Amino acid sequence: MGRVVLRLEGVTKSFGGKSAVDSVSLTVPVGQLVGVIGRSGAGKSTLLRMINRLGEPTSGRILFGDTDVTALRGRPLRAWRARCAMIFQQFNLAGRLDVLTNVLMGRAFHMPPSRALLKMWTDDEKAQALSALESLDMARLAGQRAETLSGGQQQRVAIARALVQEPDIVLADEPIASLDPRNTKVVMDALQHINRHLGITVICNLHSLDLARSYCDRLVGMSGGRVVFDGAPAALTDATARDLYGLEAGDVVGHAAPPPMLPAGAQPGFALAGS
Amino acid sequence: MSSVRQRYPEHFQRFGRDRFVMAAIGFGLFALLIYAMGRLGFFDGTLLSGLGRLFEIVGLMLPPDPGSWAHVKIYSISLLETVAIALLGTLSAAVLALPVALLAARNVTAQRIVRFLSRRSLDTIRSVDILVWALIWINVVGLGPFAGALAIMTADIGSFGKLFSEAIEAADRKPVEGITSTGGSHILGIRFGILPEVFPVLMSQILYYFESNTRSASIIGIVGAGGIGLHLAEAIRTLELQQTSFIVLMILVAVAAIDFLSSKLRFAMIGRRGGVAV
Numbered sequence A: 001m002g003r004v005v006l007r008l009e010g011v012t013k014s015f016g017g018k019s020a021v022d023s024v025s026l027t028v029p030v031g032q033l034v035g036v037i038g039r040s041g042a043g044k045s046t047l048l049r050m051i052n053r054l055g056e057p058t059s060g061r062i063l064f065g066d067t068d069v070t071a072l073r074g075r076p077l078r079a080w081r082a083r084c085a086m087i088f089q090q091f092n093l094a095g096r097l098d099v100l101t102n103v104l105m106g107r108a109f110h111m112p113p114s115r116a117l118l119k120m121w122t123d124d125e126k127a128q129a130l131s132a133l134e135s136l137d138m139a140r141l142a143g144q145r146a147e148t149l150s151g152g153q154q155q156r157v158a159i160a161r162a163l164v165q166e167p168d169i170v171l172a173d174e175p176i177a178s179l180d181p182r183n184t185k186v187v188m189d190a191l192q193h194i195n196r197h198l199g200i201t202v203i204c205n206l207h208s209l210d211l212a213r214s215y216c217d218r219l220v221g222m223s224g225g226r227v228v229f230d231g232a233p234a235a236l237t238d239a240t241a242r243d244l245y246g247l248e249a250g251d252v253v254g255h256a257a258p259p260p261m262l263p264a265g266a267q268p269g270f271a272l273a274g275s
Numbered sequence B: 001m002s003s004v005r006q007r008y009p010e011h012f013q014r015f016g017r018d019r020f021v022m023a024a025i026g027f028g029l030f031a032l033l034i035y036a037m038g039r040l041g042f043f044d045g046t047l048l049s050g051l052g053r054l055f056e057i058v059g060l061m062l063p064p065d066p067g068s069w070a071h072v073k074i075y076s077i078s079l080l081e082t083v084a085i086a087l088l089g090t091l092s093a094a095v096l097a098l099p100v101a102l103l104a105a106r107n108v109t110a111q112r113i114v115r116f117l118s119r120r121s122l123d124t125i126r127s128v129d130i131l132v133w134a135l136i137w138i139n140v141v142g143l144g145p146f147a148g149a150l151a152i153m154t155a156d157i158g159s160f161g162k163l164f165s166e167a168i169e170a171a172d173r174k175p176v177e178g179i180t181s182t183g184g185s186h187i188l189g190i191r192f193g194i195l196p197e198v199f200p201v202l203m204s205q206i207l208y209y210f211e212s213n214t215r216s217a218s219i220i221g222i223v224g225a226g227g228i229g230l231h232l233a234e235a236i237r238t239l240e241l242q243q244t245s246f247i248v249l250m251i252l253v254a255v256a257a258i259d260f261l262s263s264k265l266r267f268a269m270i271g272r273r274g275g276v277a278v
Helices: A044-051 A074-083 A099-110 A113-117 A123-135 A151-164 A181-198 A209-215 A238-245 B002-007 B017-039 B046-061 B069-104 B112-126 B130-141 B145-169 B174-181 B186-223 B229-237 B241-270
Strands: A004-015 A018-029 A033-037 A059-064 A084-087 A169-172 A201-206 A218-223 A226-231
Touching (some): A033 A044, A033 A181, A074 A084, A169 A181, A201 A209, A226 A238, B069 B145, B112 B145, B130 B186, B174 B186, B229 B241
Antiparallel strands (some): A004 A018
């Protein structure tokens, strides 16, 4: 393992007394591709959003190197968000703006606000955005409105936006949950490429255990807001997988304990995405 | 079937309590309407005898006739003035209302007190009718189209402020979140996440108000705030009913033309291809 970069210490998020994320502690070194797996409502999204600080932890700390991310306010907070790009299930693009403008939003933090507000991009910025789009085979659509693109194309625009942030970490919150199988592969390959060739740490929430196993270096299994598994994909036994995905009865957000085991012989209900 | 019925009996009741209550409310409102109409004299014959008089007036209006070419010229210029009052008033109202609407929108302004104050001031402006504003502005800047444009502007700041802020609040929060997640400031989130999304809604509201204000502008002309209304009032007062109907027809044509143009304009701006991205 390399130098430790991202550290979560007892991170908890409660909504009205229920814990969506319950004292999660994790250490993510540089350059890992981490898959966070678990059912809907296991706290995966809430966890990722807290790392980017779109959500505030109720308690606990998130550290990046020596910086306490949870204590940041104002410009340092925005600087952190710029270093920690986020990709969303619903792409979160401005639908009526063209693709290029959407990608350039990834540079917004680094520009003087007056210039950004007037859309006075420099040639360098445009070139950077276009080459990010080119690397995802999207440059020819740069002038189109984002809302006219297919889901897979929109997600690639969102990835290009993340790339021009020149981030240290990319957080991907169910990036393929709204996509068909072919686009799923395109997007997952892109995330893998970012990780392998640019050395950017990627933390990716996934429904599908199969995808998580084939793409990720490390899996973090969450259930009821807690981490119930943390290790290499090969170490994830069928029993643990059943723990993560089985039994609807325990399906309560903020369930304090991991749900009980399924009886032997029951099928684990994973691989939901793309179905 | 019977077992499903047993489990969800509430969906099988044919005459539930809710339905009875709704019927009672509907019947009550209808009875109130009949009573009120009776009190206003709908049934004591004035309406019937008045109906004959109405046909008589309509008959006197036909055929529409301006009287002379000089009249046509004067009316056309006044009509253009009316359209100009409406356009100027609507546009300046929209420009002034947008910042207030942003201050009044929950997803833009976090400070409760700022939101509350801007909302209440919009309410205050809106509670005064356009005709009252016209009378006030005539006292301030004198008779003429300037007073008319100011009246439309002040009256519509209130309406636009409310409509705009509601459109802004209804905007999808995901694009803003996308910009926030890159480290973009709140201002950038509004500029690139909210404004482009609500732009078509605001535009169609402005265009509708332009059309509707052309009609209002002919009313405020009656109290002396410029435009065709003055001639309309004059024609009615002097019982030049054929001229009256000619003026009404002119207004009708103008409003129809504006409606046609504004729908073209709206599609050009909102349309799928090549539209304006703010």
